[in-house]
Amino acid sequence: MKENKAQMRGIKYLWHNLEYILAAVFFVIMLVALFIQVFFRFVLNNPIGWTEELAVTCFVMMVYIGSIGATRNDEHMKMEMVINLFGPKGRLVMLIIGDVVFAVANLILAYGIFTVSLNLKKYGMTTAMLHIPKWIPYMVLPICFVTMDFKLLQNIGKKIKKIKELDNPESASVNKSANQEGE
Structure with missing residues (x-):
């Protein structure tokens, strides 16, 4: 056991x-x-x-x-100076906006690199010395970008939950005590 x-x-x-x-x-x-x-x-x-x-x-x-x-x-680059100008709720909103912009940029990059990877596969290009099909290392990048977007969505969900807790502090204390009882 x-x-x-x-x-x-x-x-x-x-x-x-x-x-x-x-x-x-x-x-x-x-x-x-x-x-x-x-x-x-x-x-x-x-x-x-x-x-x-x-x-x-x-x-x-x-x-x-x-x-x-x-x-x-949630350790990716942020504009801390701008974010720190706001209160707790405003910071969270700015962080969410930053995460959304980051996610959109990731999707654009993932699409572009995915297209390049397909072309590399189509033309059978390989690396110069190792003769690995070039599309394989290139395809890792869109997978990474999409995985980052998944992580960003999880972070956005956590931030929205924190905003709700700031709006309704009573429910936050009830949730904390329920979590402590469950442990």
Whole structure:
């Protein structure tokens, strides 16, 4: 019984931190590729080209997959100076507006990159050194943008709930006491 709970906690941890774990994996692969490149170039005086291509691809993947986690935790870029000019409710409204603008931009980018990916697949283009079909790494980007939008919608829902709690403080205290009793 305890083993099952520990396994479930481990699975929940992995699922909850999947973006960061994947970003870390790409980071390690990038570092290994760069280390190999430096070793071959400066120690053996025989540079190899595929390591640079792999490192660049891993860097891009790391950044975009890591940005999903930043979006999930509401740590993406904001204009804090402008947002802080408002009261608590006004801040939340401005944050929601920012999230909506971010989500729309993500959808536009996802559509554009998805179209590019389809064209790369259609023409059978591959990377220069690794000969990986180019559409595969390109297709990761629209998936990341759509996943960020999903996380943004979750954040918007949380902010709307906070606004409702600010409008009706009695229901917020009732919800808190109900949550405490349920735990």
